[in-house]
Amino acid sequence: MAEKDKNFSRRDFLKTSGIATGALIGGGIIGGLIGANTNTKDTGTDAPGTSGGTKESSSSSVRGLTFFKSMAEFEVLSQATERIFPEDDLGPGAIGLSVPYFIDGQLAGSYGENSKEYMQGPFFEGEPTQGYQSRLKRNEMFQQGIQLMQQEAQSRFDTKFVDLNGEQMDEILTAFQDNEIKMRGVESQFFFRLLRQATLEGAYADPIYGGNTNMDGWRMKGFPGHQLAYINDIESEDFVEMDPKSIGMEH
Amino acid sequence: MVTTLESVDVVTVGVGWTGGIIAAECAKEGLKVVGLERGRERGTEDFTMVHDEYRYAVRYELMQDLSKETITFRNNRKQRALPMRQLGSFLLGEGLGGAGTHWNGQTWRFLPYDFEIKTMTDKKYGANKLSADYTIQDWGITYDELEPYFDRFEKTAGISGEDKNPFWGKRANGYPTPPMKKTPILQRFEKATTDLGLTPFMLPSANLSEAYENPDGQKINACQYCGFCERFGCEYGAKTSPEITVVPAAKETGNFEVKFNANVVEVMKEGDKVTGVRYYDTVTFEEFIQPANVVVLTSYVMNNAKLLMVSDIGQQYDPTTGQGTLGKNYAYQILPGATGFFEEQMNTFMGAGALGMSVDDFNGDAFDHGDLNFIHGASLSMTQTGSRPILSNPTPPDTPSWGADFKRASIENYTRTLGVGGQGASMPHKENFLALDSTYKDIYGVPLLQLTYNFTDQDRALHSYITEKTSNIVKEMGAKTVAARGSISDYDIVPYQTTHNTGGTIMGADPDTSVVNNFLQHWDAENLFVVGAGNFAHNGGYNPTGTVGALAYRCAEGVIRYSREGGSLA
Numbered sequence: 001m002a003e004k005d006k007n008f009s010r011r012d013f014l015k016t017s018g019i020a021t022g023a024l025i026g027g028g029i030i031g032g033l034i035g036a037n038t039n040t041k042d043t044g045t046d047a048p049g050t051s052g053g054t055k056e057s058s059s060s061s062v063r064g065l066t067f068f069k070s071m072a073e074f075e076v077l078s079q080a081t082e083r084i085f086p087e088d089d090l091g092p093g094a095i096g097l098s099v100p101y102f103i104d105g106q107l108a109g110s111y112g113e114n115s116k117e118y119m120q121g122p123f124f125e126g127e128p129t130q131g132y133q134s135r136l137k138r139n140e141m142f143q144q145g146i147q148l149m150q151q152e153a154q155s156r157f158d159t160k161f162v163d164l165n166g167e168q169m170d171e172i173l174t175a176f177q178d179n180e181i182k183m184r185g186v187e188s189q190f191f192f193r194l195l196r197q198a199t200l201e202g203a204y205a206d207p208i209y210g211g212n213t214n215m216d217g218w219r220m221k222g223f224p225g226h227q228l229a230y231i232n233d234i235e236s237e238d239f240v241e242m243d244p245k246s247i248g249m250e251h
Numbered sequence: 252m253v254t255t256l257e258s259v260d261v262v263t264v265g266v267g268w269t270g271g272i273i274a275a276e277c278a279k280e281g282l283k284v285v286g287l288e289r290g291r292e293r294g295t296e297d298f299t300m301v302h303d304e305y306r307y308a309v310r311y312e313l314m315q316d317l318s319k320e321t322i323t324f325r326n327n328r329k330q331r332a333l334p335m336r337q338l339g340s341f342l343l344g345e346g347l348g349g350a351g352t353h354w355n356g357q358t359w360r361f362l363p364y365d366f367e368i369k370t371m372t373d374k375k376y377g378a379n380k381l382s383a384d385y386t387i388q389d390w391g392i393t394y395d396e397l398e399p400y401f402d403r404f405e406k407t408a409g410i411s412g413e414d415k416n417p418f419w420g421k422r423a424n425g426y427p428t429p430p431m432k433k434t435p436i437l438q439r440f441e442k443a444t445t446d447l448g449l450t451p452f453m454l455p456s457a458n459l460s461e462a463y464e465n466p467d468g469q470k471i472n473a474c475q476y477c478g479f480c481e482r483f484g485c486e487y488g489a490k491t492s493p494e495i496t497v498v499p500a501a502k503e504t505g506n507f508e509v510k511f512n513a514n515v516v517e518v519m520k521e522g523d524k525v526t527g528v529r530y531y532d533t534v535t536f537e538e539f540i541q542p543a544n545v546v547v548l549t550s551y552v553m554n555n556a557k558l559l560m561v562s563d564i565g566q567q568y569d570p571t572t573g574q575g576t577l578g579k580n581y582a583y584q585i586l587p588g589a590t591g592f593f594e595e596q597m598n599t600f601m602g603a604g605a606l607g608m609s610v611d612d613f614n615g616d617a618f619d620h621g622d623l624n625f626i627h628g629a630s631l632s633m634t635q636t637g638s639r640p641i642l643s644n645p646t647p648p649d650t651p652s653w654g655a656d657f658k659r660a661s662i663e664n665y666t667r668t669l670g671v672g673g674q675g676a677s678m679p680h681k682e683n684f685l686a687l688d689s690t691y692k693d694i695y696g697v698p699l700l701q702l703t704y705n706f707t708d709q710d711r712a713l714h715s716y717i718t719e720k721t722s723n724i725v726k727e728m729g730a731k732t733v734a735a736r737g738s739i740s741d742y743d744i745v746p747y748q749t750t751h752n753t754g755g756t757i758m759g760a761d762p763d764t765s766v767v768n769n770f771l772q773h774w775d776a777e778n779l780f781v782v783g784a785g786n787f788a789h790n791g792g793y794n795p796t797g798t799v800g801a802l803a804y805r806c807a808e809g810v811i812r813y814s815r816e817g818g819s820l821a
Contacts, residue, residue, distance in 0.1 A: 083654065085653070088655055090658070090659065090662055093658075110310075111310065115318060116311070116316050116318055117317050118317045118318060118335070118336045118337075119336065120334070120691065126331070127325075127326065130324055131336065131339055132336045132337050132745075133334075170654065199653075201305060203640075204304070204639075205305035205309075206305060208303075217640065220662050221640045221662050222666045223600050223639070223665070226302040226303075228477065229475035229477050230477060230598070230602075231474075231475045231476045233601060234601045235432055239666065240598055240601075247300050247302055
């Protein structure tokens with residue numbers, strides 16, 4: 001099964017994305033890719049993996065950070081999300097899909113500020129079945145979590161998080177996932193779940209939110225986005241391929 | 252400073268399905284009705300950009316703003332109840348149409364067995380089938396008595412379906428519109444269940460198979476199968492909702508007005524009658540009293556119970572003594588099921604919220620429970636609601652939850668996964684109940700409602716029995732890998748499960764064991780009516796809205812009769 005499916009997915013992706021995947025496959029490329037994406041603020045939109053010479057990328061204007069204040073923090077976030085959703089032969093990873101920019105934007109808004117959550121005290125530690133009981137906002141959790149990733153990189157490997165190899169990054173992320181990292185005001189496994197979920201949101205949300213660049217997340221997955229209707233296709237015995245559409249407008 | 256407004260005949264608290272139905276029926280009879288809605292006005296024109304999974308399905312655009320009001324929760328009386336700070340297990344609605352705007356449209360009638368569950372269980376299995384900890388009771392109304400009201404709701408909503416299920420109650424009329432399209436995915440389920448000796452039928456749907464004009468003259472359009480129903484509003488006016496049916500029908504009489512941003516905090520009472528309600532304008536925080544001859548609580552399960560509690564109407568249930576009825580018999584549902592991973596790609600992203608096929612062979616008392624340690628069961632359905640990429644990342648067992656293997660598996664299986672799910676009926680238990688919280692308050696200074704709930708042995712036994720049935724179906728459908736849902740232990744309020752919360756303001760034939768009579772009229776205040784899934788004495792194996800709609804028509808008849816004749820209707 002796998003061979004046939006992979007072939008289909010890859011063909012579909014290549015056909016629609018215009019990305020020269022050959023140049024991007026392979027573990028060593030990712031580090032360089034991240035650097036290219038994050039160190040060149042002035043040309044941030046032209047990061048490899050997101051370009052492909054499409055109209056969207058050339059017409060979009062400058063890109064910057066609205067929550068994070070330091071590029072160093074943003075680079076840690078970028079690499080962590082890339083480990084969660086990596087570049088491969090199916091298509092771009094989190095960085096190529098602009099997931100870090102998506103997360104940065106969301107942390108600056110109502111998501112990061114918990115504006116639709118009950119944040120009144122008193123706060124008590126509860127049972128796991130009672131859910132989120134932290135007084136921290138999500139953007140505070142992300143900030144703290146990223147600082148701790150840096151600290152873990154220093155204490156475990158005596159270097160910066162962004163300079164670790166993939167396996168070393170995974171070791172630290174796994175420690176967060178397994179609740180082995182001591183965080184203040186929140187458990188690390190809760191933060192990790194947020195990070196994982198936000199990565200998937202950035203990969204697959206409508207590109208109007210700044211992620212899912214060129215709708216490549218949707219292309220990989222075979223989801224056509226905003227189609228008006230499937231009434232004429234829903235009885236089809238065959239799988240229906242469609243070029244995805246965003247709900248956004250062209251400017 | 253409280254401003255007292257001019258008195259009206261009827262005031263409803265909330266304008267969703269129940270408030271809309273009460274308003275339409277009473278206004279047609281010439282009663283002046285005011286609906287108080289804490290949220291905003293909205294309608295079909297607000298949903299032209301609704302194909303947005305992130306805003307609507309993930310960030311809950313149409314749902315209750317918990318920064319203003321939530322509930323507190325604990326699994327048992329020994330725990331400290333803590334606020335549900337984020338939505339999770341269930342999604343509470345807000346705004347015109349309420350949860351009737353963002354529902355899927357699966358529209359069932361509860362079984363005849365449901366309404367007389369205590370009598371029928373005792374008769375068939377003896378009085379000791381369940382321990383005395385399970386507080387099952389008859390509903391004080393039979394299916395046959397409620398049938399005309401079911402019929403009424405289905406005609407108002409234009410429900411699409413087929414009368415091919417041998418296990419449900421007798422219908423006086425067929426469905427107003429034919430069933431939806433039987434897609435290849437549904438045909439797969441149909442063939443598998445037929446081969447297993449079961450009896451599949453098209454799930455009754457409020458996503459209409461064709462354009463329809465209801466008896467009130469309101470038009471509902473034909474479903475386009477766009478795949479954005481649950482958690483979304485319909486941009487086509489093709490998913491029946493209160494704001495395209497009963498609300499305009501009420502408005503056209505000239506006897507109905509909706510006041511938006513009006514959050515009711517108290518039902519006013521004098522002697523053995525209510526006099527109206529007190530509410531806050533949520534924009535200015537001005538306080539108003541809306542006097543009325545009849546008050547109808549038409550908000551969600553949680554808020555209906557809370558308003559009675561904070562207004563000190565009725566006797567709060569006490570699990571230690573078993574005394575009191577208010578807050579008693581809160582029930583939820585359990586969701587057994589199995590996922591199948593298939594070789595070939597399927598159009599899983601196309602669909603509609605109520606596009607599905609079901610079997611009832613393991614629901615209600617359709618099968619013998621003599622050798623089983625539970626009663627009731629579940630409807631089993633294959634629904635094609637439209638899978639969306641953020642929240643649908645199916646992976647076979649033992650796949651990591653992130654990284655390269657996760658990415659590959661979740662992408663491959665997104666269009667190669669089908670699930671069969673059961674909606675397991677939940678029996679009430681003496682330790683599961685609603686009360687007022689003593690610590691936490693909403694932004695109006697009113698105590699939050701407190702939920703004490705856990706799954707019981709009955710739930711766990713039913714879950715494992717039904718899970719096996721769903722696995723068999725998925726296997727028969729040709730899945731290369733079948734992943735059955737794990738067994739359940741403690742109820743967890745974090746992951747989404749179902750917005751089918753019931754009980755707390757239960758109906759019945761006896762004031763000692765129920766909050767309202769079978770016209771949904773409060774036993775302690777004859778001009779107060781309380782209607783919704785809170786009236787259910789237990790939870791059944793289906794989505795609740797069809798039964799809620801029937802109860803709302805029953806209630807409307809009660810309000811009209813009471814307005815003419817007065818007195819207790821029971």
